[in-house]
Structures are given as C-alpha cells and as structure tokens.
Amino acid sequence: xxxxxxxxxxxxxxxxxxxxxxxxxxxxxxxxxxxxxxxxxxxxxxxxxxxxxxxxxxxxxxxxxxxxxxxxxxxxxxxxxxxxxxxxxxxxxxxxxxxxxxxxxxxxxxxxxxxxxxxxxxxxxxxxxxxxxxxxxxxxxxxxxxxxxxxxxxxxxxxxxxxxxxxxxxxxxxxxxxxxxxxxxxxxxxxxxxxxxxxxxxxxxxxxxxxxxxxxxxxxxxxxxxxxxxxxxxxxxxxxxxxxxxxxxxxx
Numbered sequence: 001x002x003x004x005x006x007x008x009x010x011x012x013x014x015x016x017x018x019x020x021x022x023x024x025x026x027x028x029x030x031x032x033x034x035x036x037x038x039x040x041x042x043x044x045x046x047x048x049x050x051x052x053x054x055x056x057x058x059x060x061x062x063x064x065x066x067x068x069x070x071x072x073x074x075x076x077x078x079x080x081x082x083x084x085x086x087x088x089x090x091x092x093x094x095x096x097x098x099x100x101x102x103x104x105x106x107x108x109x110x111x112x113x114x115x116x117x118x119x120x121x122x123x124x125x126x127x128x129x130x131x132x133x134x135x136x137x138x139x140x141x142x143x144x145x146x147x148x149x150x151x152x153x154x155x156x157x158x159x160x161x162x163x164x165x166x167x168x169x170x171x172x173x174x175x176x177x178x179x180x181x182x183x184x185x186x187x188x189x190x191x192x193x194x195x196x197x198x199x200x201x202x203x204x205x206x207x208x209x210x211x212x213x214x215x216x217x218x219x220x221x222x223x224x225x226x227x228x229x230x231x232x233x234x235x236x237x238x239x240x241x242x243x244x245x246x247x248x249x250x251x252x
C-alpha cells in the first residue's frame with residue numbers, strides 16, 4: 001500500500017491490518033475507490049463577478065501589503081460580525097505557498113485562538129495534508145469570512161461581500177499554484193453557484209485568473225460523516241495530480 005495512503009487511513013482511524021511482511025491491507029477503502037478521477041477543467045468567472053458588486057470603498061484593499069492587510073482584518077467593522085467576534089481570523093501559513101486552503105468561516109476554537117482550522121477539524125486537515133506530503137506550515141490557510149458567524153450559521157450574502165476582498169488580496173499575495181477549497185459554502189461562494197458540493201467534486205475548476213481549484217468536503221463534515229472520507233482522499237489525489245502536472249509543464 002502506498003505510504004501516503006497508509007498515513008491517511010491511519011490518521012482517519014480507518015482500520016488497516018499489517019501483514020507479517022510489513023505490507024498493509026484494508027477492507028474499508030477498496031482500491032477501486034481510489035481510481036484516477038478524470039480531470040475536466042471548468043472555467044468560472046466568480047472572482048470578477050463578485051468584485052464588480054463590491055462597494056467602492058473596498059477597492060483600496062487590493063493595494064495593501066501583508067501587514068497592512070492583517071491589521072485591516074483584525075480591526076474590520078464592515079459588517080455586524082465584528083461586534084460578536086473574539087478575534088478576527090486572518091489566516092496562517094507560508095505566505096509564498098504553492099498550495100492555498102480556503103474554508104468557510106471561523107468556528108468557536110478559531111474565534112478564540114485567532115487562527116483558522118484548529119481543534120478537531122484542524123487536526124484532521126493537518127492529517128489530510130500530511131497524507132499528500134505537505135505540512136501545515138507549507139500551505140497558506142484562510143477562510144471566506146474572517147469573523148465567526150454566531151452559532152456557526154451560514155454566512156449572509158452581505159457578510160461575504162464585506163469580507164471577501166480580504167481573501168482576494170490574500171490569493172493575489174500568496175499567488176498559489178493550486179487552491180484546495182474545503183466545504184460547500186466556500187465552494188459555492190467562490191464559484192458563484194448553488195450546485196451541491198457532490199457535483200462540484202471530481203473536476204478541476206479554474207478561478208482567479210485561471211488558478212486551478214479542487215473542491216472537497218470540510219474536515220468538520222468528515223468528522224460527522226466518516227463514510228465520506230474515502231471521497232476526500234480521491235479529491236486529494238486529484239489535487240496532487242493536478243499540481244504535479246502543472247509543475248511538470250512549468251519546467252518543460
């Protein structure tokens with residue numbers, strides 16, 4: 001069994017039996033579920049479409065550097081969420097990362113610590129990244145919203161419009177080679193669709209000046225629905241193959 005797959009299975013508490021010869025097998029995640037996913041690039045103009053709907057006073061965000069941007073996020077009062085948050089959650093990781101992870105919004109742990117994807121969901125995300133050979137410190141992790149919605153409700157459209165310019169600027173500054181979008185809300189927001197996440201998976205979307213984006217389930221959802229973990233592994237394989245193909249094309 002491939003060592004990456006073995007690490008992922010073990011991290012997700014999927015039973016793996018070790019043979020005496022050191023190999024491993026599992027009846028939970030059969031090999032056919034890991035068959036290559038056909039790559040089909042879907043062109044989408046959501047970044048341009050959403051930017052055109054932003055208030056004029058948000059255009060200055062596109063000129064901010066990292067430290068100015070972080071300060072702006074942590075002191076932002078553009079939507080009512082600032083009144084109920086503990087911390088503005090800017091983002092974390094390598095600011096020149098080749099992979100960028102984008103989620104929906106901070107939860108209770110993230111709001112308290114001021115960092116995205118901590119707690120159990122963050123631990124699972126770390127394991128998912130580790131399975132494809134990436135450490136948390138090697139990627140940049142951010143959310144659509146920088147403030148926690150009360151009771152973890154879905155973001156409201158006006159909250160997204162107020163907050164998403166910060167994410168656009170983060171994408172521009174990081175300049176990632178690939179975006180891994182986790183969760184229904186984040187995927188539907190970035191693609192400007194209401195398509196179920198199950199139909200957004202399995203293809204390579206193209207957003208933000210033709211940056212490839214792969215969609216998968218949110219780690220918090222996987223904790224609630226462990227049967228879907230096998231699908232997220234296929235998504236990770238698709239993301240990895242897409243990135244490796246781009247890298248090989250860039251060096252030829």
